[in-house]
Amino acid sequence: MVNDTIDTVNKLQTALLLAEVFVSGLPKFTPYLKFEQRFQEWGLEKGWGENAERCKETLNFLSEVLQAPDPINMEKFFSRVPSIFNIVVFSIHGYFGQEKVLGLPDTGGQVVYILDQVRSMEEELLQRIKLQGLHITPKILVLTRLIPDSKGTKCNVELEPVENTKYSHILRVPFKTEDGKDLRQWVSRFDIYPYLERYAQDASTKILDILEGKPDLIIGNYTDGNLVASLMSSKLGVTQGTIAHALEKTKYEDSDTKWRELDQKYHFSCQFTADMIAMNTTDFIITSTYQEIAGSKEKPGQYEHHYAFTMPGLCRYATGINVFDPKFNIAAPGADQSVYFPFTQKQKRLTALHPQIEELLYSKEDADEHILADRSKPIIFSMARLDKVKNITGLVEWYGQNKKVRDLVNLVVVAGLLNAAQSKDREEIDEINKMHNLIDKYQLKGQIRWIKAQTDRVRNGELYRYIADTKGAFVQPALYEAFGLTVIEAMNCGLPTFATNQGGPAEIIVDGVSGFHINPMNGREAGTKIADFFQKCKEDPGYWNKMSTAGLQRIYECYTWKIYATKVLNMGSMYGFWRTLNKEERVAKQRYLQMFYNLQFRNLVKTVPRVGEQPPRAAATTGAAAERNQIVARPRERKPQGRVQRMMTSLLGPKPPTYEQNGYR
């Protein structure tokens, strides 16, 4: 944007002033080419904007920053600086692909999330590049593992274009065995550590080759992706962001103090060390909620858990990650709006799917217990995994107990399987049996429809809208919900939503304004709240529309992929700038981290057997391996209560010291 001829702040300020006065006199839409020469005379190069108006704004933002560098001006300016064109996203473990991968071990929501994220970032990049008057082609690479034994997926293909993008690709790089061959089979995310260092080198080489240079931003996902992103960003000197919404440490009870017992199975010693290295190396951390960082009054956040902890006999983190560090940022994901759009968009509605949806909701076949007798009532709807944390059975119980709700609405639940004999998961079997018992106990026949889990995203989108046509509502009764993607989906479809006040939904919904909070531990109160809503809708039909619209408004203001992409690219630009400051401090920290990596992490990695090797200590029994595979296939969400407080009090005393107490500046 600025030529070398401008080498002092004074010269820059003068140039900005001259140029700003000049473009102010031009018609707004005068293209940059028309006055490019004048800009160059003042020492200004391309990148200020595609036309006079845009240039004027950018010039003005920089003038403001030079006069008063407050956060708002900084963000405005850095959102305009075209500093990011090539992005690399690491999501290494599991089967990462666009077809036939969901449900394979270690492969699930993160794939959809990353692909949506990549699409939105590409769109945003293209728009920014155009608005700044540049002609540069961006590139985004999603780096994952190439798995030769690909189980009928494309995970054995090196380069695959990302659907609905122009410049984004999945790049797959294989793991290597010790004698340098490609490792053929899938590796559990818990056993992945011996391969990562080599992978980082091989991946870097490939990336430099394909991008014909360094990327401008590297984003990691999960422990393995974040560690490799850290190695690569340190080596190449590139801005790094990390995402780890599912930090493993918080999911397993006492996983720090009991690390020794668990290590053979999970290798938490490697994992938590890698997490600490990545958190400490990265320039910024992306979370989806505030609670993920610092928790709530009752519960510490995921990252807060990493502030201080001890792994007896291994190490003690006295000040691990400081949750008040400015590297923490919130950028919540959205829902794919081509799938989840409002029920009011009549021309886009997938009416061809209605016969199938009606069959799901009303048919008599293979659901003889659960036929809705009165089809004219609105439907309250819930969709989730059938496990304890999601507490779908809790919802059925509140419904059963609340006569008023039962009179006003039908209940439709999409969850798990209906036949316990078909399930292999112990927790699901318990919940299935509980469901059947509750339906009997409260004599819910005629008022409830229980449908087994549905995986067709497109049809599920239309299902939400179909429920909205009945003037119903979505209910998310989980005991704890880290983010709440279904809440976002329902709200995107215009379905008024009641969601748990434990976790992400507490932030997504403003209670009584854009939806409702319910306390999952107080079914009576939740039932009353739902009954009141439908009573009010009966008396005032405008009320339902009002809540539906308010929910949508909340989404459009805070929870779309577009907003996400804007935020993440702004972070890349802003933290990329901060990197250039405080070099000495950074170098010192980097040395410390390198030492930590070499002396601690590498040794821990040696305790993890490679595929086909015997573990260094006792051999893993078949039983343990089987159990591990089960956990891999279906990770448990953390138990929300009790443990957290116990840990905190046993390790830290009441709460970690605060920002001020620590004397941080």
Ligand SMILES: *[C@@H]1O[C@H](CO)[C@@H](O)[C@H](O)[C@H]1NC(C)=O
């Ligand atoms: C800086 O300006 C001079 C003179 O206009 C030009 O020759 C040179 O290419 C410019 N440098 C850059 C980096 O654009």
Ligand SMILES: *[C@@H]1O[C@H](CO)[C@@H](O)[C@H](O)[C@H]1NC(C)=O
């Ligand atoms: C980085 O690690 C050091 C050593 O554990 C710690 O003192 C510091 O607080 C960490 N900083 C961040 C931002 O994580």
Ligand SMILES: *[C@@H]1O[C@H](CO)[C@@H](O)[C@H](O)[C@H]1NC(C)=O
């Ligand atoms: C589910 O919700 C019910 C009703 O609020 C509650 O009594 C029950 O304890 C919850 N289930 C679990 C597993 O905590």
Ligand SMILES: CC(=O)N[C@H]1CO[C@H](CO)[C@@H](O)[C@@H]1O
């Ligand atoms: C395995 C894992 O933690 N993957 C995470 C990658 O990032 C997405 C989006 O934040 C998370 O949902 C996944 O949990």
